Amino acid sequence: MTDAKSAFTLTRRDDGIAVLTMDVPGESMNTLKGEFADDIAQILDEVESDSSIKGLVLISGKDNSFVAGADVSMLDKCQSADEAEALAAGGQAIFQRMENMKITTVAAINGPALGGGLELALACHYRVCTDSDKTAMGLPEVQLGLLPGSGGTQRLPKLIGIQKAMTLMLTGKQVRPKQAKKYGLVDDVVPKSILMDVAVKLANQRKPNRSGPKLNLTGKLLERTPVGRNIMFSQARKQTNKKTRGNYPAPDRIIDCIEAGVSGKKGYQTEAHHFGQLVMTPESKQLRNIFFATTEMKKEKGVEGVDAGELKKAGVLGGGLMGGGIAFVTATKAGLPVRIKDIRSEGIANAKNYAYDLLMKKVKRRFMRKTEMQKQMSLITGTTDYSGFHDADMVIEAVFEDLDLKQNMVADVEKHCHKDTIFATNTSSIPINQIAAKAERPENVVGLHYFSPVEKMPLAEVIPHKGTSDKTISTTVDMARKQGKTPIVVKDGAGFYVNRILAPYMNEAANILLGGEPVKQIDDALLNFGFPVGPIKLLDEVGIDIGAKISPILQAELGDRFQAPDAFEKLLNDDRKGKKNKKGFYDYNGKKPGKEVDESVYSLLGVSPSQKLSHDQISERCVLLMLNEAALCLAEDVIRSPRDGDIGAIFGIGFPPFLGGPFHYMDSLGIKQVVARLEHYAGLYGDKFSPAPILKEMAEKGKTFY
Template sequence: MTNENTTQQLAPSAFTLTKRDDGIAILSMDVPGETMNTLKVEFGEQVGDMLDQIQSDSAIKGVVVISGKDNSFVAGADISMLAGCKSAEEAEAIGKGGQAVFQRIEDMTVPFVAAIHGPALGGGLELALACHMRVCSDDNKTQLGLPEVQLGLLPGSGGTQRLPRLISVQQAMKMMLTGASVRAKQAQKYGIVDDMVPRSILLEVAIEMAKKPKPNRKPVKLDAMGQFLERTPVGRKLMFKQARKQTEAKTMGNYPSPERIIDCIETGLEKGKAQGFAVEAKHFGHLVMTPESAALRSLFFATTEMKKENGVEGVAPKTLKKIGVLGGGLMGGGIAFVTATKAKLPARIKDIRSDGIAHAMKYSYDILNKKVKRKFMLHSEMQSQLSRLTGSVDYVGFDNTDVVIEAVFEDLALKQNMVADVEEHCSEHTIFASNTSSIPIGQIAAKAKRPENVIGLHYFSPVDKMPLAEVIAHEATSDQTISTTVELAKKQGKTPIVVKDGAGFYVNRILAPYMNESAEILLAGEPIEQIDKALVKFGFPVGPIKLLDEVGIDVGTKIGPILVAEFGERFESAPGFDKLLADDRKGKKNKRGFYNYEGKKPGKEVDESVYDLLGITPNSRLSENTIAERCVLLMLNEAAICLDEGVVRNPRDGDIGAIFGIGFPPFLGGPFRYMDTLGIAHVVERLTHYQQQLGDKFVPAKRLLDMAESKDTFYPK
């Protein structure tokens, strides 16, 4: 290999230009003081200086753009800069600035090659797309994507124009509308990168690429249907019409960015790149100023902040080496899966029956095998992950576990027995974490010899998909137990919130009044599909009646009495639902519930026989807005009571818990941010309105009354 001979660097710059004597220059990006590279507005000038040097030096024949970080190419733009924008025009100018820099790279006479290792996301992928060629490492860390839609934005530095010209328009549109990233192998298959190589030779291959002339790219190969949809005027019209229709059905009009993304792509393809860039920048500027994007960006910052926190400030977690799981059912299998695959820790499963252990093992095997079949994972990697799972019908192999997570059914005496068993068979330092969904942890720890080691760790089903975990400390739980349990949840890929002990904890407690009100509305004769449609339109992923079917009607009815016993009549559920259990209706799990699970559309249509069972004649009287408002107001009010009682530590945790735990609409930012948006006085006025109509369950929380009077907000103005 040739020797490096000169290195030029601007002192505060994130960019270094190293010129080699074979005519190839290495343009390296390494943002000082940050773990990952992110693009900032001020980099425009720095990159401009580098491009000036390259342009003025005739000895440079090609350029490799590479990261100076060993864990990322460029993880995206620094979105904190958007908070300072006072107008859509200011935000539009940021987009135009990015477009100009990347267009200048594309217009360079010498070839530019992006050498990608680790995440190339958002602005990072847009930078790579502006280069003439791309090569990526075959490492598991390498992923490419345009996730801006998840922040209520769109790729604003040319991404909506370059990606659809490089690969299939449909694939490009799918990536932008979902925000999903692709791994190295997929990136090569779709044509996003020209080559995929081991990381050890990434730079070497990129240098050789940079010695070749800029490629004259041919359109990506498509099948007959793809050619019709993407390369004929009639087909394109049909494709974009269908994309808009499907997008509207999914977003219910609550998210403005997907529609704008489609508009940018269509404009660029129909009216040319220049027009496409102009529309992209304009739409980007508009979206930055929307309340939806502000809420989604706040969610991003909150989760980023939480990743850096311990359970208890200043208290370090214990080192984790081995985890035990009690119960091989659906929850136990899911917990063992995230422990072995995400946390990469050995998980020892105990069940009273060997087929329970086999069931839990199969849970992991099925998920991983699907990844292998889809070529997202090597078979050897699957075997490596499965090797972390072991099982036993007794406590053999549990003596050295750091945490034992209990995932058996909701029975207080059984859970207390489990505590005693763990204290007898495990180390005196072993933490006992209960996955109870409603029983107070203080009761589970009531007979414990070491109550300081007992804590709640409440997962949501399905465990492999739901991002939240509630960490519930009772009065005697030690600070180190809290910090260690939070650390475990984070390693398992969860976003944990620490909540105070009490019936229902936080998430189920705020969910219960919402569910109860939907039941009241149903028993008053409102059709099931009307109730569910109203709440889906509001922004929940599923309606409350459908949710009861999904969770299990039997599970839902067990939580109610526990909440009533602790908090009184405001948690009383509508009478009549016992008829459902008497009729053996448990929901989706036994294919008997509010919805019909037989026939061509299982779970899509209401089982009309449920109306006769409940003695109801369905008749739609209420508007969708009224249905949604009644259910949601009770959730908001309970969230305020929880904050007042210290059940959640702060509004941020309360918002994260509701969004990640029960699907509260992310574009509204969570219950507390939504109340700030509505205005606390307005929330109190609407609660009072319904209190007069429907009774004292709508009595506004004292905290809300005080805040309305003082014109206060949950978040700083």
């Protein structure tokens, strides 16, 4: 037996099979740490020197996970690329030693086996996993601006084929048990109750003689001939660059490592070298910052020292796209029964169909069993009145933006639900204090603002008004988290945080368009900057009518810098609402719906398009206004910290993650430089570019946000 305080315990069974259990003390999930290298080496020495051991099973002592990856914080301690490269080479050496062992080794996987955890399993001769919903395998390093550095880029392609392996590594996608078996990633999928029995049985067998993955004819031509591989890698690079636009170095390096491995050119050395280089890039640094920030936020309560109330049932008012999405995440992620109310039974049917279609996709992809899908669907029920709402602990309102309607709903909920029922409003622009103005129990009223589509967008803004109770805030934050969201608590006020920083950015893009720049030029400039969608395209996606509604609310409360260009009026008079009515800036009726610009929009706006500005000039003008507004939000306590502001912008509107969010980005540019550029544009385009007082003060004192 090894030291009781160690993360590793070696147990010998009577049948000659040894079991190595990993259980990192004091942590909910296992992660691989640099200091474990000596422990593992010692255990391998012990196993190899004991001739009575015929096989080795690796299993987790945690009930919910195998190994969730390597400890990311150890990378921050690396002072140089050489140091990080040595870390990768050390991991490679240990896993290589495991692979070379004379006895048979088996990874018994239950729960997540991700990153270094999957690389550990790949170094074993067999892998068996449970059929649990929590079991998932993947190499998500690319999401931290890194690559799998302990042999993952070399072993995975040999096991499941180059194309499948490349897709998993370039996307960071996780695979579920059935899919893993189909790919050849695991040898068997079994119920948790017999995981150890099956693993022991495999450990008693000879090492497998694997001849590589089964491929169809096209696969063989692409993966097993030099010409095919050249075509495959060159296409992969082309597609990758189309997606990353050169902003993320990791995907290209991943392709390099795989290519080096299959062509026999020092694959492992290439992997360790590139890993070391990537650890030191600013992109990876910022992506790791996001990882640490979100991990930290998971531990926080809405109000420190105030526990969340227990939620057993939820209600949703409105069966539209937002209501359907909210009901879906409440039932499937939070696991709560949810009752939808809509004035029309078609609305309820639409919301239920929305959930059904999303779940059926998972069933078809073998992510979920049909019985599980049926169980989740049974949690969603509907009604055209308030029957079944009496025991709802939280009711989330998702109807259109109308103050009277929302106030009436508060009154209805107070009448039909119990006295502690929380009324959460998904308004995107109306201040919460106005919605709560006529409430009998204003302490139960709170804003809970989701982003569309709800099932995909990771952010939720929790907006208390002055009278919201601390208990309500903590319970709402807890609910958002259970729904799979990252919640930030923001101060009540027009636009809250995300829409407030988005509006000046969008308005400036419209001003640039009215100045004669082509739509495509503007959208491409911001795509190259790193946003997932250009601002003009975003207007079409969100709805031009919605954009037109929000601007006057912001202008009334926050001043003329929010004045929208006259373009909205002209567009709406021509019934252009965007994608939803197939009439906007882009053409939705041609051969490529939504891909080409509708040229008739230029004459409608009285513009002759011609390219005068560079991509950098366009992106700088739009982004500076967003940065300035974010700084004002911090100064006015709209957000609690720069960290919340960064996470809100990244998760709410897709601010480029590799730049770390508006506040990290301002720090990296230098606050003096931000102020200088704002003043430059204020000279050209007026007061809307006036630097926020907080920025001027910080520039004078040489301060930073972090």
